[in-house]
Amino acid sequence: MKKRYAMVVDTRRCVACGACAIACKTENRVSNGGFRCWTVQETSGTFPDLALEARSERCNHCADAPCVSACPTGASYVAEGGAVAVDRRKCTGCKACMASCPYGARFVHAEGHVDKCTFCLHRVTQARLPACVETCPTKALTFGDLADPASAVTRLVHGRRVKTLQPEAGTRPQVFFLT
Amino acid sequence: MARYTRRQFIQIGAAAGGAVAASGLATRFWGLDAARAEDPGTDGDRVVPTFCELCFWNCGVLAHVKGGQVTKLGGNPEHPLSRGMLCPRGAGGTGLLYDPDRLKKPLIRASKRGEDVFQEASWDAALNKVAEELLKVRERHGPEAVALFTHGFGGSWWKHFMKAWGSPNIGAPSYAQCRGPREAAFTLTYGEGLGSPEPIDLANARVITLIGSHLGENMHNTQVQELAEAVGKGAQLVVVDPRFSVAAGKARYWLPVKPGTDLALLLAWMNVILTEKRHDAEYLAKYATGLDELTAHVATKTPEWASAITGVRPELIRESARLIASARPASLIHPGRHTTWYGDDTQRLRATAILAALLGSWGRRGGYLVTDKFRLAGYPLPKPPLHPGGRSKDDMPKGGGFPVADEVLASGLCDATKPGRALYDLKAWIVYGTNLMQALPAPQETAAAIQNLDFIVAIDVLPAEICGFADVVLPECTYLERDDDLAAPAYKQPFVAIRQAVVPPMYESKPGSWIAKELANRVGLGDQFPWADAREFVETRLAASKIDSAELRRKGALVGKPIPTCEEEGATPNITTGDGKIKLFSAELQQLGFEPLPDFHPQEEAPAGMFRMLSGRAPTHTFGRTTNNRLLAEPFPENEVWVNAEAARALPFPLANGDRVVLVNQDGVRSGPVRARVTERIRGDCVYLVHGFGHTAKGLRQARGRGASDSLLTSRYKVDPIMGGTGVNVNFVRLEPAGRVA
Numbered sequence: 001m002k003k004r005y006a007m008v009v010d011t012r013r014c015v016a017c018g019a020c021a022i023a024c025k026t027e028n029r030v031s032n033g034g035f036r037c038w039t040v041q042e043t044s045g046t047f048p049d050l051a052l053e054a055r056s057e058r059c060n061h062c063a064d065a066p067c068v069s070a071c072p073t074g075a076s077y078v079a080e081g082g083a084v085a086v087d088r089r090k091c092t093g094c095k096a097c098m099a100s101c102p103y104g105a106r107f108v109h110a111e112g113h114v115d116k117c118t119f120c121l122h123r124v125t126q127a128r129l130p131a132c133v134e135t136c137p138t139k140a141l142t143f144g145d146l147a148d149p150a151s152a153v154t155r156l157v158h159g160r161r162v163k164t165l166q167p168e169a170g171t172r173p174q175v176f177f178l179t
Numbered sequence: 180m181a182r183y184t185r186r187q188f189i190q191i192g193a194a195a196g197g198a199v200a201a202s203g204l205a206t207r208f209w210g211l212d213a214a215r216a217e218d219p220g221t222d223g224d225r226v227v228p229t230f231c232e233l234c235f236w237n238c239g240v241l242a243h244v245k246g247g248q249v250t251k252l253g254g255n256p257e258h259p260l261s262r263g264m265l266c267p268r269g270a271g272g273t274g275l276l277y278d279p280d281r282l283k284k285p286l287i288r289a290s291k292r293g294e295d296v297f298q299e300a301s302w303d304a305a306l307n308k309v310a311e312e313l314l315k316v317r318e319r320h321g322p323e324a325v326a327l328f329t330h331g332f333g334g335s336w337w338k339h340f341m342k343a344w345g346s347p348n349i350g351a352p353s354y355a356q357c358r359g360p361r362e363a364a365f366t367l368t369y370g371e372g373l374g375s376p377e378p379i380d381l382a383n384a385r386v387i388t389l390i391g392s393h394l395g396e397n398m399h400n401t402q403v404q405e406l407a408e409a410v411g412k413g414a415q416l417v418v419v420d421p422r423f424s425v426a427a428g429k430a431r432y433w434l435p436v437k438p439g440t441d442l443a444l445l446l447a448w449m450n451v452i453l454t455e456k457r458h459d460a461e462y463l464a465k466y467a468t469g470l471d472e473l474t475a476h477v478a479t480k481t482p483e484w485a486s487a488i489t490g491v492r493p494e495l496i497r498e499s500a501r502l503i504a505s506a507r508p509a510s511l512i513h514p515g516r517h518t519t520w521y522g523d524d525t526q527r528l529r530a531t532a533i534l535a536a537l538l539g540s541w542g543r544r545g546g547y548l549v550t551d552k553f554r555l556a557g558y559p560l561p562k563p564p565l566h567p568g569g570r571s572k573d574d575m576p577k578g579g580g581f582p583v584a585d586e587v588l589a590s591g592l593c594d595a596t597k598p599g600r601a602l603y604d605l606k607a608w609i610v611y612g613t614n615l616m617q618a619l620p621a622p623q624e625t626a627a628a629i630q631n632l633d634f635i636v637a638i639d640v641l642p643a644e645i646c647g648f649a650d651v652v653l654p655e656c657t658y659l660e661r662d663d664d665l666a667a668p669a670y671k672q673p674f675v676a677i678r679q680a681v682v683p684p685m686y687e688s689k690p691g692s693w694i695a696k697e698l699a700n701r702v703g704l705g706d707q708f709p710w711a712d713a714r715e716f717v718e719t720r721l722a723a724s725k726i727d728s729a730e731l732r733r734k735g736a737l738v739g740k741p742i743p744t745c746e747e748e749g750a751t752p753n754i755t756t757g758d759g760k761i762k763l764f765s766a767e768l769q770q771l772g773f774e775p776l777p778d779f780h781p782q783e784e785a786p787a788g789m790f791r792m793l794s795g796r797a798p799t800h801t802f803g804r805t806t807n808n809r810l811l812a813e814p815f816p817e818n819e820v821w822v823n824a825e826a827a828r829a830l831p832f833p834l835a836n837g838d839r840v841v842l843v844n845q846d847g848v849r850s851g852p853v854r855a856r857v858t859e860r861i862r863g864d865c866v867y868l869v870h871g872f873g874h875t876a877k878g879l880r881q882a883r884g885r886g887a888s889d890s891l892l893t894s895r896y897k898v899d900p901i902m903g904g905t906g907v908n909v910n911f912v913r914l915e916p917a918g919r920v921a
Binding site for chain 1: 217218219220221250251252253254263264265266267269270271273395396398400403404406407408410411423425426427428429433435798799809810811813814815823824825858859860861862863
């Protein structure tokens, strides 16, 4: 059965500390100026009636990825488990994928190619968790195979109220947020 | 497949485009050589367990080494404080190791003290200079005229040096500038301070109350893990803060209390809990004294009374009090850590401690736990030398003259350096691992005190501001490059952890253990450091403790036998007052001339056009210790001054989010330019800065000049009369556009 990798972010547990971003940077040798994942604190209301959502964000590994369609060289492609990856050998840094991505998930690496979250495929394919999931002090991040009915992500996505970012874009994101 | 440069590939693609399209293979052509998941290659050839020093929490770390370089750090699952997870500082520890601004060689001052001009020196020359100067001070003024300021786990070698040297003057800013009021308050109430890590049971609490604690932004790793665990299980939060913190964003109730009035709120909560008989009467009858006096004391401290003071609605005070009481005894009033705010801090923390007792949470699951230390044998030390001519211990006032202080005040040592302020003047400082220009309030005062010294030496990894004032600067290597003593703090799971050098020291930096030993050799105390190095010291302790050294080195931490941690598990609540009772009413304070029960006294109001300056923490930084770390500065390069949106509109000049302003305090002290964060998330009568920014040290090329220094703007402070802590939230600032000339 084909795998569908997905991630669930529990915004109730997340404190937007950024441990995910630092762990990812050192795991993946992300160059200065770029982040494969980052944190957001979204505030609504006026003092003193306020609400705050803290969450960790990254490439949504869309099932209908506009970056893959937009890429003129095929450097952006759908890899194992539906994860969207970038083949740096093919990438010219033309930024067509960046223009098409509604989530701002991509940046140009110092080496000239576009870079972004890979779901840590090099770890996941060895049955290890992505670096951000492994280090998260609040255990706000859950990673797994959405095609497996017994996996934690499947239970969370189907058993809890979830949202995705910009669903109106029609990209079918595979990073889900528990609210 | 043939290898092509990027440009060649495009040319081939363009040329072949037509042919490929004609053949109908366009899409498949581009996908013919599917790529494999690329491995960044950061997994180590070897992985070394050690524990972190990016903050005082000392989490267990697994350091990956590849080709002699530390590529990444992960949490050690064997270590109870990290449980396999790290906070951002811990994960960013390689940024300290590879900081290009690190101190690389010993330095000897070559100009006036404080001018930050040095010449490089050999270790031999530098150590000889330090030894010579210390011996001079001892000969002229006695051994106790030398003071040690210390922060961090590596301070153990220096405390040992001072003991051998014959001076009791060892101060850590983590006491009188941070957790001191809390320690004093819990000692007065329960008999003992809380220590570190705090013995709190966040994971099992059903309601967690945070009073000015920025937990979640302040990353005490284990506590943040357990906070999230509790929230995940449905625990409710009550947050008291003038600022809508991250924790407030998760809270059932956020009480945006007027700064300086927390104590009034606490008294009102007690009023509701006692009036409505929501306290744990059975527990109090068994374990506490003074309930009648307390009940009478808070009888008039109604929510309406507190509302007029705090600005919090009376219904909100009542509802939150009822929620807090409903969860007892698994209702945790978090003690906080940085508690030196207004000078009345011991009494405020007394109220916190009393409230915990009313809920019956001391020694109970979901409240305050019973902890224990992993048993370790000490190193068999020779007897310390006698110091003829030194002053008797009985001649020196306890805690710098503050009767309830049980540690030396770092600010008291600074004070004793001003001539005639103490029984004797301090003449030399050894400063280990703490940047006193940011750690102590009123850096102007600290700088002036230093000029009275005969000698000052700084031992650090980075060229912090304090190094610029030193006569000698000695470069210590990072925690990843050294062995240190064993760590075995009191904890609910007693454990012992080991720090192991992961890679050899870079440049000419040395472990603090080596520096202290070499210095001891030069001042005639070599016999007090009989071990060859820190590793031998540790091995000896392990052998004497009958611990398998190889196992500890492989795992990084060993957990001892489980202990009962609460009454529910068979432990007796740990109450070590004279009669074994919790002191709701403090006869000790009464005898000393202080209020036996905490009472609210108003703070000074802000002058017109000014805001009270508050400060706190960011999850990516440990005060100013990490702001030069490139990895951690990247997501958080500078602080911002938070200003309420409505208050911003009322300023005499237009202020948009992101504009740069200068802060000017009540004494005319000016900060550097700092970005304004115009936000709804703070009250209109105060502003907020993350602590640790606004460095001025020449050597900190990343951090220098970024953001505003709250330490610089803290030109005054209020001394807690009970334990001597320096309350810093008593400074006011006004905002000026940054472009304007003074």
